[in-house]
Amino acid sequence: MRNYIFRRLMLLPITVLLLSIFVFGLIRLVPGSVIDARLSAGFPGTANADDRAKLEAHFGLDKPVHIQYINWIGQVFTGDFGTSWLTKEDILDNFRRRMPVTIELLFLTLLIYIPLGIGTGVWSAVRQNRTDDYSIRFITILFLAIPNFWLATLVVVVPLVLWSYAPPVPYVQLWEEPGTNLVQMIVPAAIAALAGAAVLGRVARSEMLEVLRQDYVRTAYAKGLSGYVVVVRHALRNAMIPLITLIGLVFANGVAGAVIVEQIFAIPGMGRYLVQSLLNNDLPVVQVWMLIFGAAFIMVNLLVDLSYGMFDPRIRFQ
Amino acid sequence: MSERNYWKRMSRNRLSRRGLLRASARAGVGAAGLALVGCGDDDDDGQQAVAQAQPQQQQQQDAVEQQAEQQATQQQAQTATAEEQQEQAAAAQAAADDSGPKHGGTVRIVMSDGGIFDPAIVIHGGTYAGVHQIYDWVNYLDEGFVITEGMADLPEIIDELNFVYSIKPNVYWHPKPPLDGRQFTAEDAVFGLERFGFDNPEFVFKDRFALVDKFEATDELTMHVQAGQVFSPILTAIAEDNMLMVSRDAVEAFGDEGLSTDFEAQIGTGAFMGDSREPEVELNLVRHPNYYKEGQPYFDGYKGIALPDDALRIAAFVDGQTDFLSYQWTGARTDLEAAIDEMGEEEVTGVPNPVTFGMATHIHCEVEPYTDPRVRNAVHLAADREQLIALSLGGLVIGGPIAVAIQPYGRTEDQLRQLPGYRSGDLRQEDLAESRQLLDAAGVDLDGFPPLDIWAPNATDYAVVLQQNLSEVGINVGINELTTTDALAARQNREFSMIMLGQQGASDPDLLYNDLHTTGGQNYGNFSNPEFDALVEKGRSVFDVEERKAIYDEAQDRLLEEWNPRLYWSWSTVTVAFRSYLKGFRPTPGPTASNAILWGMWFDEIPEGAQT
Numbered sequence: 001m002r003n004y005i006f007r008r009l010m011l012l013p014i015t016v017l018l019l020s021i022f023v024f025g026l027i028r029l030v031p032g033s034v035i036d037a038r039l040s041a042g043f044p045g046t047a048n049a050d051d052r053a054k055l056e057a058h059f060g061l062d063k064p065v066h067i068q069y070i071n072w073i074g075q076v077f078t079g080d081f082g083t084s085w086l087t088k089e090d091i092l093d094n095f096r097r098r099m100p101v102t103i104e105l106l107f108l109t110l111l112i113y114i115p116l117g118i119g120t121g122v123w124s125a126v127r128q129n130r131t132d133d134y135s136i137r138f139i140t141i142l143f144l145a146i147p148n149f150w151l152a153t154l155v156v157v158v159p160l161v162l163w164s165y166a167p168p169v170p171y172v173q174l175w176e177e178p179g180t181n182l183v184q185m186i187v188p189a190a191i192a193a194l195a196g197a198a199v200l201g202r203v204a205r206s207e208m209l210e211v212l213r214q215d216y217v218r219t220a221y222a223k224g225l226s227g228y229v230v231v232v233r234h235a236l237r238n239a240m241i242p243l244i245t246l247i248g249l250v251f252a253n254g255v256a257g258a259v260i261v262e263q264i265f266a267i268p269g270m271g272r273y274l275v276q277s278l279l280n281n282d283l284p285v286v287q288v289w290m291l292i293f294g295a296a297f298i299m300v301n302l303l304v305d306l307s308y309g310m311f312d313p314r315i316r317f318q
Numbered sequence: 319m320s321e322r323n324y325w326k327r328m329s330r331n332r333l334s335r336r337g338l339l340r341a342s343a344r345a346g347v348g349a350a351g352l353a354l355v356g357c358g359d360d361d362d363d364g365q366q367a368v369a370q371a372q373p374q375q376q377q378q379q380d381a382v383e384q385q386a387e388q389q390a391t392q393q394q395a396q397t398a399t400a401e402e403q404q405e406q407a408a409a410a411q412a413a414a415d416d417s418g419p420k421h422g423g424t425v426r427i428v429m430s431d432g433g434i435f436d437p438a439i440v441i442h443g444g445t446y447a448g449v450h451q452i453y454d455w456v457n458y459l460d461e462g463f464v465i466t467e468g469m470a471d472l473p474e475i476i477d478e479l480n481f482v483y484s485i486k487p488n489v490y491w492h493p494k495p496p497l498d499g500r501q502f503t504a505e506d507a508v509f510g511l512e513r514f515g516f517d518n519p520e521f522v523f524k525d526r527f528a529l530v531d532k533f534e535a536t537d538e539l540t541m542h543v544q545a546g547q548v549f550s551p552i553l554t555a556i557a558e559d560n561m562l563m564v565s566r567d568a569v570e571a572f573g574d575e576g577l578s579t580d581f582e583a584q585i586g587t588g589a590f591m592g593d594s595r596e597p598e599v600e601l602n603l604v605r606h607p608n609y610y611k612e613g614q615p616y617f618d619g620y621k622g623i624a625l626p627d628d629a630l631r632i633a634a635f636v637d638g639q640t641d642f643l644s645y646q647w648t649g650a651r652t653d654l655e656a657a658i659d660e661m662g663e664e665e666v667t668g669v670p671n672p673v674t675f676g677m678a679t680h681i682h683c684e685v686e687p688y689t690d691p692r693v694r695n696a697v698h699l700a701a702d703r704e705q706l707i708a709l710s711l712g713g714l715v716i717g718g719p720i721a722v723a724i725q726p727y728g729r730t731e732d733q734l735r736q737l738p739g740y741r742s743g744d745l746r747q748e749d750l751a752e753s754r755q756l757l758d759a760a761g762v763d764l765d766g767f768p769p770l771d772i773w774a775p776n777a778t779d780y781a782v783v784l785q786q787n788l789s790e791v792g793i794n795v796g797i798n799e800l801t802t803t804d805a806l807a808a809r810q811n812r813e814f815s816m817i818m819l820g821q822q823g824a825s826d827p828d829l830l831y832n833d834l835h836t837t838g839g840q841n842y843g844n845f846s847n848p849e850f851d852a853l854v855e856k857g858r859s860v861f862d863v864e865e866r867k868a869i870y871d872e873a874q875d876r877l878l879e880e881w882n883p884r885l886y887w888s889w890s891t892v893t894v895a896f897r898s899y900l901k902g903f904r905p906t907p908g909p910t911a912s913n914a915i916l917w918g919m920w921f922d923e924i925p926e927g928a929q930t
Binding site: 051054055057058084086087088089094097153156157159160161164165166167168169170171263264265266268272276 | 432433434519520575578579596597598599600623624625626627629630632633634636637639640660661
């Protein structure tokens with residue numbers, strides 16, 4: 001297992017390096033340029049080639065792309081993530097400030113996602129073809145179909161229309177006002193979790209149905225074990241492998257969800273940082289953002305792979 | 319009131335709550351529009367101005383004061399119909415208060431936190447969150463773009479090239495190190511204005527004062543401005559929205575970088591001074607105890623709250639967590655209507671606020687068949703403005719060459735509707751007939767017109783309408799869709815025949831020089847006409863408002879009747895909406911509520927959550 005982990009970790013820098021090249025190249029294909037935006041903010045009609053050249057030199061865009069890449073990746077590997085072209089703030093400082101916010105959101109999302117997804121899936125399987133099974137299946141399909149940006153907007157609008165209520169603004173940190181913070185965060189987390197929980201619930205149901213038909217489950221019932229013990233201790237554990245894979249994906253889904261809900265609910269996290277940077281062609285931020293989350297996603301996948309052994313001792317890492 | 323009246327039409331344009339859900343999409347399109355429109359130019363300092371210095375010896379110091387007075391009077395007379403005036407009076411009454419100003423409370427305003435505080439650097443509207451409250455102007459532009467005394471009295475005009483500003487003796491910097499509340503002097507004003515021209519690649523206004531030979535402090539409270547050539551818009555340029563005064567002391571203490579990004583470095587002379595900032599969350603300012611306007615500001619504090627999403631912005635406003643509703647983009651008052659739906663009309667006040675950006679179709683005057691003014695005129699007569707602006711984000715003001723907000727120069731919607739090319743009904747049929755005659759006279763191949771370049775997908779609908787309009791007079795024109803970047807590049811490089819894009823206005827009618835003078839920086843269509851050139855050159859050499867108005871009236875008339883280098887459709891305005899318990903609001907030229915002049919506002923009744 002150590003060798004397996006070592007090999008996977010050795011592959012990480014190579015993957016991240018390839019990812020960095022991909023991100024760096026791809027983002028330069030996006031229409032629009034920070035130079036044009038800056039010149040437009042003043043007087044583009046009178047901006048001359050000299051102005052443009054000075055700004056390009058200022059942002060380091062006067063060099064060939066491969067040189068720009070080498071300079072950038074060299075800085076990143078020495079821990080210097082650079083500064084934002086938009087706000088001129090240190091990107092690392094920004095990440096430090098925003099990361100806890102998004103981690104809290106992701107944590108709350110997981111808190112809702114896992115119990116809701118697995119709970120509804122198991123319940124639905126145990127109550128197969130009954131009213132509650134049909135209801136759960138209907139609701140999960142509904143949440144799969146509803147885009148989370150629409151749901152998020154609805155969650156703001158409906159209480160406003162019915163009760164003239166709005167979520168408290170502006171955002172407060174968890175350690176400053178925990179109660180207000182949770183009120184602000186729980187709804188966005190729930191919205192980010194719902195679609196994923198619906199998928200998890202449907203997969204959990206089908207996996208559980210398959211396991212519940214196994215002989216050893218019937219044997220367990222025959223031995224007089226309670227339904228709870230049979231379902232949770234025997235059946236669910238054997239249904240967990242595909243569910244863990246899915247839960248691993250929640251990281252990516254959660255980050256994608258955070259991009260939307262942070263923007264709608266004015267939460268100053270990593271998702272909003274990405275949106276703001278993309279809208280303003282703030283390439284250094286976007287590049288570092290993609291790189292860090294790419295690396296984090298690879299790490300999460302590694303952890304998911306390693307966790308298989310916890311649920312199924314037959315799995316060996318070679 | 320006529321249904322054509324813009325404000326009446328807008329006020330009747332009640333939206334269902336579904337409008338809330340559309341608001342995000344509209345705001346997105348609006349923001350894209352602003353971005354594109356923002357690629358315009360509203361100054362011309364970079365050009366080699368060829369204004370002829372025509373002696374104006376009779377110009378006296380009171381010319382500027384007269385200008386202000388005349389502009390204000392004429393604006394009222396020309397921009398408003400009787401019913402409009404009634405509406406404006408109602409809005410003013412709603413914003414007024416019998417019991418007079420009261421002190422106290424923290425005004426809570428939606429802001430967009432761009433994270434840059436340096437007035438010399440502007441990236442987008444959000445850049446300026448709070449900056450207009452922290453810093454102040456030597457002179458500033460009040461409603462109607464009227465030059466108004468600020469930290470200095472209105473300038474004394476010595477002659478066409480020399481102006482003297484007397485700094486008020488009671489202006490003080492914020493009581494923070496390194497300024498420590500010292501007096502604002504003429505040296506400060508000189509530095510503040512000169513700094514815009516410093517050689518920093520990020521300073522975007524460095525050409526603004528290219529025609530100024532020197533700013534000079536002749537004594538502690540007197541600044542002498544000497545122009546290199548006669549240039550009447552210079553006084554407007556000094557008073558423009560961006561011309562906020564920063565101090566040499568702060569620049570030396572914190573550096574340009576610090577002044578740009580460090581909230582602690584924001585030390586100005588404005589009505590409020592920095593207290594705390596949580597990036598992209600909130601910005602807190604407190605009252606400047608030595609503000610030069612006696613007794614002002616009335617608020618104890620300012621809280622800017624960053625709310626990027628429309629739905630949450632409306633919800634927070636209705637719920638009483640904010641006092642301002644930000645601005646209502648290009649007349650699409652969806653947020654305001656939604657808020658009124660929820661709260662009732664008495665609870666919300668919406669006041670028009672002038673801005674100067676709009677939409678136009680640039681015609682390349684050196685590309686066949688548009689080299690012939692008759693063809694351009696035919697296109698102008700065929701275009702149906704009513705149809706075009708009906709596709710907009712909720713209604714713009716039909717516009718001419720100069721923005722309606724720039725008074726007394728800009729043509730109002732009602733005035734334009736009397737003119738060929740802007741008329742409807744039977745009169746439009748006459749225009750179409752004349753258009754056909756012009757095309758016949760020009761002898762052009764109606765199937766041989768080059769395609770219409772458009773900024774896609776945002777302008778696609780407009781292009782289809784214009785295509786249909788032109789087909790009514792027999793012109794068959796294709797549509798060439800371009801990405802935003804390509805559209806901007808095509809315009810910038812003059813590689814188009816006719817292109818639909820936004821245009822940036824300005825604070826002065828001199829924008830026509832930059833737009834269409836042979837050497838104009840934004841003369842994308844290479845229009846060149848000696849008579850027009852002479853008119854706009856004269857316009858920038860004259861200080862008297864009446865005389866200038868006559869010049870620009872003639873220029874506009876002939877542009878629309880003879881030359882038609884652009885197809886003008888619309889200019890915009892915005893509505894600033896706030897809770898009706900706020901009093902003393904005055905419209906401020908500029909696009910955002912966070913730029914609003916707040917020093918003269920007060921809470922008639924301090925709401926819960928705004929107590930200090």
